[in-house]
Amino acid sequence: MAAASLEVREVSVGYGPVRALNAVSVDVPEGAVVAVLGGNGAGKTTLLRAISRTLRFHGGTIGSGSVVFAGRRLDGLTPDRVVAAGVVQVPEGRQVFARMTVADNLRAGALGAGGGRRAVAEARSRVHDLFPVLAERAHQRAGLLSGGEQQMLAMGRALMARPRLLLLDEPSLGLAPLMAERIAETVREINAQGTSVLLVEQNAAVALRLASKAFVLEVGEVALAGPADELAASDEVRRRYLGIADDPAPGSASAAPAPVPALRRWSA
Secondary structure (H helix, E strand, O other): OOOOOEEEEEEEEEEOOEEEEEEEEEEEOOOOEEEEEOOOOOOHHHHHHHHHOOHHHHOOEEEEEEEEEOOEEOOOOOHHHHHHOOEEEEOOOOOOOOOOEHHHHHHHHHOOOOOHHHHHHHHHHHHHHHOHHHHHOOOOEHHHOOHHHHHHHHHHHHHOOOOOEEEEEOOOOOOOHHHHHHHHHHHHHHHHOOOEEEEEOOOHHHHHHHOOEEEEEEOOEEEEEEEHHHHHHOHHHHHHOOOOOOOOOOOOHHHOOOOOOOOEEOOO
């Protein structure tokens, strides 16, 4: 399948009386990696659930706005039809079927995607090329894999549905730095193979390195958006999300304020 663009327009989401997203708009151009940054409670996971139509499983509802993928509205579809349309989410927390084997987890990922045995075999071959360990441990129970291997399996299972757009929720969460770097490299390879990616990450350094564009959510609203390299150079982003704070000596030439990139900012 070819990649396609995603357009989220003015989406507001609530969990009962609690407003989790307020008029959020996000774009993922065809073939791009787009990052969504923000602290705990910013609304990042809720945004992915709104796109994948899994909000109701968590007690949430879309109050207003629209989600369009490849020219088709997703906000009226059931979750399985969203997958069939080419949009697949990898949830946070390495959610695999622990009692099932690796091979059975991958087979489960292909359910509902259609395309017949040949398409499933091609998808499995792609997954094994990206994650050779999954081929080596095909008959092992998923619950016995390491944390990093479970994350590979969760991503591989999603790829079995042959998505045009992959929604990744905190893929590096809880992983050792070396494994997190391996996952990041795989995200880059997945994108190079033609799959668009919407990446939610608290590890802003990794996300901004992978993405061409990024959005920063704060308390359910888009606070900043722009090219990833410009966001990475922003003093505000560097201080709040990258843990970098320049503190030149008073009176020195370097103490002069640095130019602020032309980032797009939303007001409440």
